[in-house]
Amino acid sequence: MNTIVAPSNTITMSSREIAELTGKQHKDVIRDIRVMRKALVGDGADLRHLHEIKDGRDYTSEFHLDRLLTETLLTGYSIPLRHRVVTRLSELENVSRHVVSIPQSLPEALRLAADLADRNGELQRVITDQAPKVAAIKRLAAAGGAICITDAAKQLGVAPSRLFSWLEQHRWIFRRHGGKRWVAYQPRISSGHMTHKVTALRPDPETGIERAAFDPMITPKGLTRLAELMQEAA
Known part of the structure; x- marks a missing residue:
């Protein structure tokens, strides 16, 4: 196969990334770039x-500099900071080098087609793996705030009885001994998966103590x- 290597001399780095790599304030990096620009213009x-x-x-949002100007800017920075940015530039250059193989025969074309099919299959597997998260996000957007278990079952498309049973089996909810009301397990509350809605009840007729559900x-x-x-599971 013939190989074509894309040129890497157009690599640029933004002033924001330089600020992140060096730990400097972005406004200070912009100031340094302006000082450099003034000197270079002269x-x-x-x-x-x-x-x-x-x-x-x-207003200036950011600057974009090629490798030469980036290294010129770094001249006034400390050696560790220069090393961080230069290392990042090298990484960007490696990413920008695309090797394109042009098949010159039928067997080479078939091998290329097989490789592309494998990559497509891998991409499809990633999409399949992400499908539950995508569906979950859609349900989350529709749900809004915290909802009762019955409404949650509707959002999930399952019968409420099935969801109650699943939550009990997987230790999301339980009933206290002798009680009828469901209660969320504390670890589920601590993890942010569940909470309690507190409803004030009438005071106990015998003791007068206030009660809550x-x-x-x-x-x-x-x-x-x-989700x-x-x-x-499905």
């Missing part, structure tokens, strides 16, 4: 690969997790 340097990006208010509720996070578990 020296007659080529600044075609220094691009200033502005927002809707005409605790109804288990499924949070959006809990509904997301249930994933239900689809994985």
